[in-house]
Amino acid sequence: MKNPTILHRFAALLLVLALSALSFSARSALQVVIDADENRTTPVAHRYIHGVILDDAKFQILLPAAWNGKVVIHTRGFSGTEFSTGAFQTAALAKGYAFAASDEGWNRVTIKNEPEDTYYESRQRIMELTLYMNATVQQHYGRASSRTLIMGGSNGGHHTKWMLEDFPYLYDGGLAGYGYNSQISQWGGVAQVVRNYAVIAPRIDDIIAKRTADPAWDPFKTPLSPPLTAAQLQAMHNIYNIPARVDCNTSFRCDFSYNAGRWKGSEATWKQQYPALVGYLHDSMTRFDPTFNPNGGPLTDSELGLWDPGKSPNWVKRELRKLDLTGQLERPLIIMHGTFDSTVSPGETAGYKRLVERALGRKGAEKVLAVYYIPGMGHGGTQYNDLVDEQIDALEAWIDYHQSNGRSGAPAPAMLGIYPREPSASGEHDRDDEDGEHGQRD
16 A cells, blocks of 8 residues: 555554564464364474454464474465465475464455454454464473564465465565465456456467467467458457556555566366356355445346446555555565466566566665566466475575575575576566665665
8 A cells, every 4th residue: 555554664663563462472462262172193293273353363373393493474365274285384384484374364255144254354363473482482382483484375375475464573584386466456357358258268269279279379360260250359458467456555546567467378267267266255245345246136146247447436545555555565475376367367476576676776676576487387286385484494595595695595596496587577677775765674
């Protein structure tokens, strides 16, 4: 958001200090009910704790016997719970990290019936879990954690960026897999895909076959046989091109724009993911925008695609924009994103890279953000999961490099697996000062 960034961070810092000043007592400052505390042997020997941070944020904590002295905080996907930790938990435990995850106080399916729950609640719940986890670690091991990482994919990829921006004092760095930048760009973009897919659905198999035969196919220059109608060509254009904006003031004038459209080549995943995209809107529309009901009665699939958050009442847009990112990044962050992702466009990651470069300058952004695309991957997948271990190692070395001003560790690698780091932008985001407008932070 505009203007409030500094005040927002100052308020966040005061909140962290207020709770962490209780130090050990972040445990007693929060109301927590433990319903499981036991020793387990798989996948590694560890103490397992499960409970609830009141009023209703369920969490799990895993404290390995062979602890490496560090903590990983996991943030969940949109459909996830405290147990939806995927490859992150497996890799972290194998390396000796103490690991914590939360359902963040809300559930995708039930949130529409729980007025006290909000998507924005995740911010507070992740912060509370981080403080509680570090206090628990100190009590259990008899010493404080030396480093706290945050990581997650999809919704958790957004939340990782969000928490690093808003609470840089709590985290040393993060892994953000295939996440979005704004609820308006994400869910408004999903609605735009849904309504336009309905137009091209009768020809989608022909479109996929043509793309498979000719990866460089341009549907606007080389017609199918029989050709797509004008309406179908426009629908394809509308899926490839979804205008998105962040950095908005209180009057919703936004100064940063990017394309959140789905990338050419991803057409097969449009067909695969269409039922899931409709499902997201079906489960969540009454919370995204309670005023949206074009014809009254239960919303139909075709009606869900008609939603345009740009036309929603200001109070709806204000609530959705609470999750907008700013690009004000101070800690090392690695992002990997599939080029064929039709759930969260890789354009979200491209947009975030530009947003950080605008905020910090090109050279400043290089010091805290590394982006890698995985060609042909959709919304997560084995290509990503198989590299979580390598991502953690790269992040650790980069944090060492960042905190030591280059005396130890290493900058973000040129390659993760077989995937190259995206080069920095040039020109419009260059700055004369090497560290960008906010300088380098330890």
